[in-house]
Amino acid sequence: KDDSSLENIVRRFQDSMSLAKKHKFWETQPVGQFKDVGDTSLPEGPIEPPTPLSEVKQEPYNLPSPYEWTTCDMDSEETCNEVYNLLKNNYVEDDENMFRFNYSKEFLRWALRPPGYYKSWHIGVRAKTSKKLVAFITGVPARIRVRDEVVKMAEINFLCVHKKLRSKRLAPVMIKEVTRRVHLENIWQAAYTAGVVLPTPITTCQYWHRSLNPKKLIDVGFSRLGPRMTMSRTIKLYKLPDQPATPGFRKMELRDVPAVTGLLRNYLSQFVVSPDFDENDVEHWLLPTEDVVDSYLVESPKTHDITDFCSFYTLPSSILGNQNYSILKAAYSYYNVSTKTPLLQLMNDALIVAKKKDFDVFNALDVMRNESFLKELKFGPGDGQLHYYLYNYRIRNALRTSELGLVLL
Ligand SMILES: CNCCCN(C)c1ncc(F)c(N2CC(C(=O)NCc3cnc4ccccn34)C2)n1
Numbered sequence: 001k002d003d004s005s006l007e008n009i010v011r012r013f014q015d016s017m018s019l020a021k022k023h024k025f026w027e028t029q030p031v032g033q034f035k036d037v038g039d040t041s042l043p044e045g046p047i048e049p050p051t052p053l054s055e056v057k058q059e060p061y062n063l064p065s066p067y068e069w070t071t072c073d074m075d076s077e078e079t080c081n082e083v084y085n086l087l088k089n090n091y092v093e094d095d096e097n098m099f100r101f102n103y104s105k106e107f108l109r110w111a112l113r114p115p116g117y118y119k120s121w122h123i124g125v126r127a128k129t130s131k132k133l134v135a136f137i138t139g140v141p142a143r144i145r146v147r148d149e150v151v152k153m154a155e156i157n158f159l160c161v162h163k164k165l166r167s168k169r170l171a172p173v174m175i176k177e178v179t180r181r182v183h184l185e186n187i188w189q190a191a192y193t194a195g196v197v198l199p200t201p202i203t204t205c206q207y208w209h210r211s212l213n214p215k216k217l218i219d220v221g222f223s224r225l226g227p228r229m230t231m232s233r234t235i236k237l238y239k240l241p242d243q244p245a246t247p248g249f250r251k252m253e254l255r256d257v258p259a260v261t262g263l264l265r266n267y268l269s270q271f272v273v274s275p276d277f278d279e280n281d282v283e284h285w286l287l288p289t290e291d292v293v294d295s296y297l298v299e300s301p302k303t304h305d306i307t308d309f310c311s312f313y314t315l316p317s318s319i320l321g322n323q324n325y326s327i328l329k330a331a332y333s334y335y336n337v338s339t340k341t342p343l344l345q346l347m348n349d350a351l352i353v354a355k356k357k358d359f360d361v362f363n364a365l366d367v368m369r370n371e372s373f374l375k376e377l378k379f380g381p382g383d384g385q386l387h388y389y390l391y392n393y394r395i396r397n398a399l400r401t402s403e404l405g406l407v408l409l
Pocket residue numbers: 092093094095099100101193194195207317328363382383384385386408409
């Protein structure tokens with residue numbers, strides 16, 4: 001890029017300004033502050049005590065005058081459509097603005113209605129005159145274990161402000177409003193991620209990508225042909241068998257929920273931060289849902305024990321400005337457990353079924369035990385980093401990515 005162009009100078013200045021304002025806001029919040037990093041005298045755990053519910057602000061925060069709060073009822077086809085279209089046109093893009101997430105309506109209904117969810121945490125902002133939905137932020141309740149403490153938290157996600165309303169300082173007031181509504185339910189901690197550095201990540205993950213349809217990925221600019229590589233050599237490099245290799249590898253069913261819950265709880269107990277799933281959670285988050293989440297397990301043909309489990313979620317991206325394709329079909333590694341089948345073989349079977357379902361790429365973060373298979377299964381490091389954060393909960397030292405057992409959608 002011509003870095004000296006005035007346009008780039010202005011953009012860099014604006015970025016630095018918004019970054020400065022970002023830290024202005026986060027310095028007012030109960031989060032680990034940069035100045036406190038390394039201060040081992042500060043105890044691990046909640047940073048501020050809960051407030052008596054009577055002292056929690058009862059009325060919503062003030063929005064700039066042309067805008068009003070709205071609660072988005074995801075059960076309503078019309079409202080779900082509005083949320084889908086807002087995100088489809090205004091949510092996260094890659095740095096080169098070639099792709100934008102295109103979370104489907106079924107995915108959003110799944111992601112936002114887990115056991116015990118609160119409609120009041122599905123918060124929208126409308127323009128008073130046109131009633132157009134112009135911004136969105138959500139929370140869902142989750143029990144998250146940090147070392148040996150299980151903490152009720154809100155998982156905050158889908159913060160989106162319409163492109164035309166950026167730098168109107170809407171995000172800080174939306175974060176304060178979702179925090180207020182979470183406090184009203186007597187919950188004082190939260191977990192969230194961001195592609196940008198804020199005070200202060202508990203860990204920073206790297207995305208890895210395994211090509212399943214290399215020809216399309218190169219055509220749309222997601223990947224580039226390797227040096228001294230031809231297209232046919234590249235297609236051959238990423239070729240996968242037609243069927244999974246593991247005997248007893250099959251789709252998860254409702255009757256498997258108790259066994260999968262036991263398997264998953266044991267496996268996740270090794271990580272410093274992970275969800276504390278019960279059977280209701282497993283039924284919601286891991287039972288296969290068409291075009292939303294896929295999960296497979298290994299049932300030993302001899303003993304009929306369930307020994308292993310793998311899952312991935314469906315998150316397509318819109319391809320901005322390509323003649324031949326408009327959608328990138330991406331699968332994201334979710335929760336995987338290996339007790340008998342080597343994780344390498346289990347994940348290769350996951351790649352095989354994902355390719356069979358016509359996904360173009362299989363993405364994974366370097367969390368949990370994922371590093372053990374990434375290179376060998378021909379994943380390549382991505383350009384995106386994902387920083388994980390806890391709100392109002394201090395972790396004494398940042399975690400290694402292998403100590404993190406939490407995947408947010
Ligand atoms: C927990 N909430 C995370 C949701 C947001 N997630 C999934 C996300 N957050 C930051 C990223 F860096 C990222 N990446 C996946 C990797 C990737 O595929 N990069 C190319 C690409 C294709 N489509 C898009 C859309 C947006 C950004 C990059 N894109 C990088 N994913």
